[in-house]
Structure formats: C-alpha cells, structure tokens
Amino acid sequence: MAASRHQPKWLKTALTALRFRSLRARLLASALLLILVLLPIIGVTLNKAFQDYVSQAAENELSAYLYSVLAVTDIDQQALFVPELLTETRFNVIQSGLYALISSPKAAAKTLSAPLQQMLESGQQLLWQSNSYSGLTPPDSLPTPPLGQSSFRQININDKPFLVYSLSVSFIQKNSLKESTTVTVHVLKERAEFQLQIEKFSRQLWTWLLILMAVLAIVQLSWLTWTLRPLARFRHELTQVEQGKSQQINGLYPTEINAVAKQLNTLLTAEQRQRSRYRNALSDLAHSLKTPLAVIRSQQDLSPSSAEQVAQINQIISYQLKRAQSVANNAWHLGVKVSDVSDKLMRTLPKIYPDVQLSYRQAPSADMLFYGDQSDLTELLGNLLDNACKAAKQRVELSVSVDAQQGLRLAIEDDGDGVSQSMRQTILQRGIRADTYEQGHGIGLAIVRDICQSYDASLTIAQSQHLGGAAFILYFPKIGRSDP
Known part of the structure; x- marks a missing residue:
C-alpha cells in the first residue's frame, strides 16, 4: 500500500491507460503486444546468429x-x-x-x-x-x-x-x-563482401518478418472478431430487452455465455411475474379500502371533522398506493418511447381543460426513450401537466430533449402565477406531507418527487423564461435515445 502511494504521476497515468474496459481491446492489445515483441526478438536473435x-x-x-x-x-x-x-x-x-x-x-x-x-x-x-x-x-x-x-x-x-x-x-x-x-x-x-551478405540477409529477414507480423495481426483480428461475435449478439439482445422490444434472450450462445443468458431469462421472468402480482395485489387493496371509505363518506350524519379525516385517509391511501406502484430502477431492462406517452397526454388533457392551449415547445423524436416503466412516465408527465393546466391562464408547453451530459430532459412550463422562491424549496424537501402543498401542487407533485428520487433523477422548479409562470424541469441520468 505504501509503495503504491508513492508511485510517480506518469506511472499512475500509464497504469490507468492500460486498464482497458473493453474485453475486445484487452485481447487485441495482448495479441498485438505478443506479435510486436516476440517477432522482433526472434528477428534480432536470428540476425545476430547469422552475423x-x-x-x-x-x-x-x-x-x-x-x-x-x-x-x-x-x-x-x-x-x-x-x-x-x-x-x-x-x-x-x-x-x-x-x-x-x-x-x-x-x-x-x-x-x-x-x-x-x-x-x-x-x-x-x-x-x-x-x-x-x-x-x-x-x-x-x-x-x-x-x-x-x-x-x-x-x-x-x-x-x-x-x-x-x-x-x-x-x-x-x-x-x-x-x-x-x-x-x-x-x-x-x-x-x-561479408557485410553485403549480412545486409542482404537482414533485409530479407525483416521484410518477411514484417509481412508475417501483418498477416498475424490480420489473423488475430479476424479470430478475435469471430470469437467475440457471440458477445456482440448478446449485447444486442440485451439492448432489445432494455428497450422493451423483447422480453427474453433467445439466441444460441457458447456454453460460457449460455449459462449467463439462462440466469438472466430466469431473473427477467421472475421480476415480471413478481411485478404483476404486486400490482394486482395493490389494485385489490385499493379497491378493498376505497369502497368502504366511499360508503362512510356518503353517510348523512357524518360530522365535518370525521368527513375531513376520511378525506385525508382517502388522499393518503391514493398517494401511498401510487408511490408503491412505481417500478423505478427495478425495471432497468425496459425502454419506453417518450412520444407514445406524451402524445397520448397531449390529446387527452385538452378535453379536460378546454380553455388551456397545450402544445409542444420541443416535441420528442421517435427514438427518445425513457428507461423505466411506462406507468411511471405517465404518472410523472400526467401529474406535472395536470398541475400546469390548473395553474395556467392560457398556455402550457412541454419540451423533451436529450442532453449529452445530463440525459433525458423534460420541461413543463405554464403562464400562470408561478411558484414563489420560498415554496420551491419547501415542496421539494424530503418528508413534507402531501397535504401541506399549495393547491395545484399537492399529492401529484409528491408522487413526482418520489418517482424522481427512485430513478436518481433531478427535479428543479424555476420561472419560465418565455411564459412567465412555473417551469418544472426533470433530468434523467441515462441518455434517452435508442441505439441506431
């Protein structure tokens, strides 16, 4: 440990550069190193022996x-x-x-x-x-x-x-x-006379050694490409699963990779079944709790304080159920097209808020992906757009883009009164109860905040530069664009 602590800076830099992250690069570098070191040593030895x-x-x-x-x-x-x-x-x-x-x-x-x-x-x-x-x-x-x-x-x-x-x-x-x-x-x-023989031999020796090195390099590259081809196919299938285009890894692979593929398929199947059972159980629980609460709220002799408590219980149940339904990072393999969710919301919300002009400021391209569950993306955009429509006077705009440094960017802006500077910090603090939010930023914003935390995403509340109201900006760290 003490010796590594006192290594020169140039040595540390060289060692860091040699830590290839790509298995292909490591194999290719070792093969080329063997060719570039072993054959010249053989050449020097033969030349010296001939001299x-x-x-x-x-x-x-x-x-x-x-x-x-x-x-x-x-x-x-x-x-x-x-x-x-x-x-x-x-x-x-x-x-x-x-x-x-x-x-x-x-x-x-x-x-x-x-x-x-x-x-x-x-x-x-x-x-x-x-x-x-x-x-x-x-x-x-x-x-x-x-x-x-x-x-x-x-x-x-x-x-x-x-x-x-x-x-x-x-x-x-x-x-x-x-x-x-x-x-x-x-x-x-x-x-x-003797030097001429040595030079002629050396010239022929190094010419053929260079040809041999080139041939061996081509053979090694071809061999490595053929050997690593199953890994490229495996990576492609993983990408297909990650983007939601496939549910299983179906290719035939060598014994070493095939064992990993089987384990991943088992894990994917178990995760999908568990998530399905979990959601069904939550739906049953929601139905079981909300029906008795609805009956209680319909009672005519219910006191105002009791009615308020029942309403609060109903709100807390809704919030906790939606929060529990978030798949978040457990759905690492899913990829959802942002346009499928945003286009549907852009068609639906104007029917609920006919007085608000809802439009794209920057529409998502067809290959922009949200790496998570579709219901989570629907919950995020649905709650933020719904809050924006409630707070807006006339206009609400949605922007979807990809930032190379920060990932997928979602921005919802309105022309309402906005959110005060002090309230921006308050409503984003961890542990704030849902019923403490101002009207228009209640349980929906709490769900949005928790989903963002589960995806390691950032949520920023600012003032819209061109509409003048509130701007809710979300960044999801994984780049939201599918592979070509």
Missing part, C-alpha cells in the same frame, strides 16, 4: 587461405622464398580483394633476405606481399599473435575495413636446428 555464422565462416575461409600460403613459404639460409604465383588465383590479381602479407619483428627481419623489406609504423618489418596487394598503401600495423597462435580481427587500410587472419610460425634453419626465424603470415579480405 556470428558469417564471421566464423570468414575466419575459416581466411584460415584455409593462410595455410595454402604457408604451405609454399620457406626460409633457407636466411632467405625468404615465396612463389611469385600462388595456387589461389585471387592472390595473383591486382586489388582482387584477397591479399597475403608476411611480416616479422624488426630484430628477426635483420637476419633475413626477403623480396620486400619495408618498415611499418608499428615497428614491424613487412617482408613480402602478394601481387594482389600491389598499389595499396602498407598497413600502419598488423596483428602479431604469440608464436603458434592465431588472431582474427578487423583493420583499416586506405579507410576501408578489412578482415585479417594472422598466424605466427617459426622456421628452423636447415643448417642449424638450433636457429629459427619467427614470421607472421597474414591473409586479408575486404569486409564489404
């Missing part, structure tokens, strides 16, 4: 050339003898790219009679060179390995890289077995 192979092959090749030169070299009576023409023809062609040299320490060279006696900057004496080396500048220095040992390295001659294989040997004088002369035989070859 080592070419280097070893060059050393073996130069070693073979060196022993062919050494086989025809001899020292007799302090004189170095090397044939003018060697078996390997490239040693005989000027600047052929393959060269042979023989050098000796300065002290040893003084006792020798050689075709070439040329001092090098390193203090060595160059005794002989092949015909192929004619016209080239003598090297500044040549390797001098210990007697009987060889060396393989790179040197520069005339600003060109050469690979040189050197071997130090000792020749015993024929007339005296105790006397010997040490020389070093060198075979040089331009490094460009």
